[in-house]
Amino acid sequence: MKDGTKLIAAGRPKRRPSHPVNTPVERASTYLFPTYDDYIEGGRNIVYGRLGGATHRALEESITALEGGFETRLAPSGLQAVTAALLAFVRAGDRILVTDSAYDPTRKFCRNFLARFGVDTAFYDPLIGADIAALMTPNTKVIFAESPGSLTFEVQDVPALAKAARQGGAKLIVDNTWSGGVFFKPLAHGADVVVHAGTKYFSGHSDCLIGSITSADEQAAKAVFEALLQIGANVSADDAYLTLRGMRTLGLRLNAHQENGLALAKWLARRTEVEAVLHPAFKASPGHLTWKRDFTGASGLFGVVLKPRAKPATKAFFNALHHFGMGFSWGGFESLCIHVHPEKNRSATKWAKEGPVLRIHAGLEDIGDLIADMERAFAAMNAAKG
Ligand SMILES: Cc1ncc(COP(=O)(O)O)c(C=O)c1O
DSSP, X not given: OOHHHHHHHXXXXXXXXXXXXXXXXXXXXXXXXSSHHHHHHOOSSSSBGGGOOHHHHHHHHHHHHHHTOSEEEEESSHHHHHHHHHHHHOOTTOEEEEETTSOHHHXXXXXXXXXXXXXXXXXXXXXXXXXXXXGOOTTEEEEEEEXXXXXXXXXXXXXXXXXXXXXXXXXXXXXXXXXXXXXXXXXXXXXXXXXXXXXXXXXXXXXXXXXXXXXXXXXXXXXXXXXXXXXXXXXXXXXHHHHHHHHTTHHHHHHHHHHHHHHHHHHHHTOTTEEEEEOTTSTTSTTHHHHHHHOSOOOSEEEEEEOOOOHHHHHHHHHHOSSSBOOSOOOSSSOEEEEEXXXXXXXXXXXXXXXXXXXXXXXXXXXXXXXXXXXXXXXXXXXXXX
């Protein structure tokens, strides 16, 4: 099956004489076992609400099919998918390698939380490629990649990272949220575990927080399951249902996000106020050739570096936007634009650009309206002091 069909077919109810099209919301804390033997045998799947029920299993099935994995488990947020995946594979005395372009709360978890439990983090240049082998030590147990980085959009050489991880006896975990699971397949490129902030494209409607962890094999899946179980992670059946509903239109939405994103990025690249466009499909964007080799498309999230301007001009730009909302997260149907500060989230590499950096999420609005909105914002910026 191709992705378009998998997204429609996976996670649907089993055939009965008649059944609903969608797996229903199954709300439960307690599951009852019909016999004593059933109770004793239990099984790993549906025994208690915290481990999820039929709705959760259906969503997990859909994500596993999309990522081509062995098993998927859900987490209550994208961040907890990241943290649980890391916790699954480390112990005191270990070291992990984390991309310098990682989502800031991921960095903070490594630097602050894991450090308290004796796990050391070294950050690496996202464009390091095969040279990461030189950073491996006998106690390096995880390489954590986010490709492309969700603020600065460097695309990483996942096959090269996977090779170094394999040779060094470490696991490669990839945050694949940007590709929506459609445009990039980390497991097919050698990763051991893929995480998603399903909050973004999977759910797709800015109304639910959820995460997923998909493992390539049984051994990794067992470690992930134990981590989530012992942390006590729980996802509501309603959120699992909403996300599964989002999966049905994921492919269509991503194509539309891609189209609007590319059109906006091309328009922005021609503006005199713009210094650089950080969009993996652009030749000058970092890691573009890797994107071309490994990805089949681009989602709607990208960055723009403006030429240096004083604060009042930047403020005037944002305050003039109407269709682009100013808010955190991305991947919903609506367009967003925020001012981000990559220079604050780096340690292995230096962010050398001086002008304001915008992170844009191209939503599903009419492209003419989005461009007109940006045009108005630039006019307001140019009219402002600075
Ligand atoms: C790349 C990436 N990973 C993980 C997360 C965390 O997801 P959540 O907000 O669902 O915790 C985010 C959120 O912005 C993200 O951009």
